[in-house]
Amino acid sequence: MLRDIHHMLRAHLASRYSAWTWFCITFLIFLTHLLTSRYHDFYYDSSGYWFLANTFDQKGASRFSFYNFNSALRGYLLPLLHYPAAVIVREWFPDAVSEAAKIMGALWAGAVFGVAAPALWEKASGKVVNNLRRLLFVGVGFVLWRDYFNFPLSDFPSVLAVVLALLVAHRARNYWSALAAGALVAAAVYIRPLSLLVTPFVLVLLLLGPSAQTDTAGSNVSWLKQAARLGLFALAFLLLAIPQYLINVNNYQSPNLLILGLGDGDFRVNDVDNVYLFKINEGLDKQRYETNIGTDYPIPQATFLDPAGRALLERNGNPLFDSYFKYFVFVVSHPADMTALYTRHFFNGLDVLYPGPYVSRIYGSTLSLSLVNYTVLFAAFLVILLRVQQLRLRHWLMVGGLFITCLASMPLMIETRYFLPLDLLLYAVACFGWPAEWRWTTVPKHHIVSVVLAYCFFVAICLTLSSNTQASLSLKPKTLQR
Known part of the structure; x- marks a missing residue:
């Protein structure tokens, strides 16, 4: 009986369920956790996004209008996606705001971990991802990001929008793919403006043609068709840009298609209101940031300082950079120091x-979560x-599309969510890319010993670096254990 159950379980894990099945599995796993979690309120940015979702109709006081959207810092699209849920909750379930957000969160989790990321890997690698590997991938995402x-x-x-854009561009077979890719890139941009950097990678993927054979056999697509693809991509992008443009012109007198990124004076550098400039100045002497909502730390801003970065600034008269050119000159003038700073970030x-x-x-222990994370990262790097x-x-274009926003975030005071695209890529490499022939029973013992020693060394280095960072917590040092 036990042997039959074992064989049946192995058969299921080695098979491949449909994308819809995996969406449902992932959705239910995350939803079960979310509905029983300790979090029942929104804080800071999350509260702001939900508030913005209610501004389109001024909390029911007027008819829906994009002109009611009143943020020059945020894009319109994510609040718009939240708007139907916000209205339903406001009208019929006023005490279920948190539950509505959790249901939407589980939907995002199901789409990212259950469908989009595995689908992109399968199309890029040409290999089917079985149920065991998918379950492992979902498990890693759950443990580290739940x-x-x-x-x-x-x-x-x-x-999710970036991953889907890369997927559509990679498998592009008709003009509809160009429209979809343009819309998805625009969606990513109007949710997070830094995603604009993904555009050239998606465009080149789109123009390479519909199949992997194009790479070796040469493209038979005419220049006219290529121009049509570019035009359709741009058309779809512009259609999603229209609401943002109307908001900018009407509310802020700025004929700009992109999110303005203005923070009501909160992000000024020498009278220059620029969020990114403000944050790269922050990133020179602050290496990491967490948002505290507990009672064991006295303020919400848990900032991890960078003594080496602070010393570099002091040696140069504590400069303040109000232009990208000045910052670039500073970076080029201090290559070793800035390389070390970016490595820490x-x-x-x-x-x-x-x-x-x-x-x-x-001050809770982070050791167990760190060990899971470092193990997955080691497998990916191997x-x-x-x-x-x-x-x-x-493949390199897809890697570039996922990595580019992380690269652009490197000068900032780091929050781990900035590196989410790279994290997803590395988790996929570890879970989906680990070769089936790499088994303890088939690999020579001296190779196993080498891998184990390398793993121990890698984890030791990571723990040392993490410990040094945590010890730099601004008001009171933190350790791995507390």
Whole structure:
């Protein structure tokens, strides 16, 4: 009996359920956790997004209008996606705001972990991902990011749009694909403006043609068809840009298609109101940020300082950069120091210490979560090291599309959510890309010993770096255990 059950279980894990089945499985896993989690309120950015969803009709006081949207910092699209739920909750379930957000969060989780990311991997690799690997991928996402889905934030929706845009562009077979790719890139941009950097990668993928054979056999698509694809991509992008343009012109007298990124004076650098400039100045002497909602830390801003960055600024007269050119000159003038600073930021971007954006216990132990994270990262880096030569141009374009926003976030004071696209890529490499022939029973023992030693060394380095960062917590140092 037990043997039959074992064989049946192995058969199910080795098979492949449909995308719809995996969406439902992932949705239910996350929803069960979210509805029983400790979080029942919105904080800071998440509260702001839900508030903006109610501004389109001024909380029912007027008819729906884009002109009612009153933020020059945020894009219109994510609040618009929340708008139907906001109206339903406001009219019929006024005490279920948190539950509505959690249901939407579980939907985002099901789409990202259950469908989109595995589908992109399958199309890029040409290999089917079985149920065991999918379950492992969902499990990793659940362990490391589960509490993000309690809140109506922009990170996972924007990443979902980017992943789907890359998927559509990679498998493009007709003009509808160009329209869909343009709309998805625009969706990512109007949810998170930095996603504009993804555009060239999606466009090149789109123009490479509909199949992998195009790479070797040469493109037979005429220039006229290529121009038509570009035109349709631009048309779809512009259609989603129209509401943002109307909002900018009517409310802020700015004929701009993009999100203005103005913070009501909160992000000024020498009278220049620019969010990104403000944040790259912050990132020179502050390496990491967490948002505290608990009682074990006295203020909401849990800032991890960068003593080396602060010393660099002091040696140069504490400059304030009110233009990108000045910042660039400073970076070029201090290559070693800035390389070290960006390396610290890169590690912090991958170092997931808490499974949610709002931390109820800053001084709680992060060791167990860190060990899971470092194990997955080690597996991913091992696969990359030994299989990177198999990547082709189309693969590099997809990697670039996922990595580019992380690269642009590297100068900032890091929040781990900024590196979410790269995290998803590395989790996929570890869970989907681990070769089936790499088994303990078939690999020579001396290779196993080498891998184990390398793993121990990797984890030791990561724990050391993480410990150093946590010790720099501004008001009171933190350790791995507390």
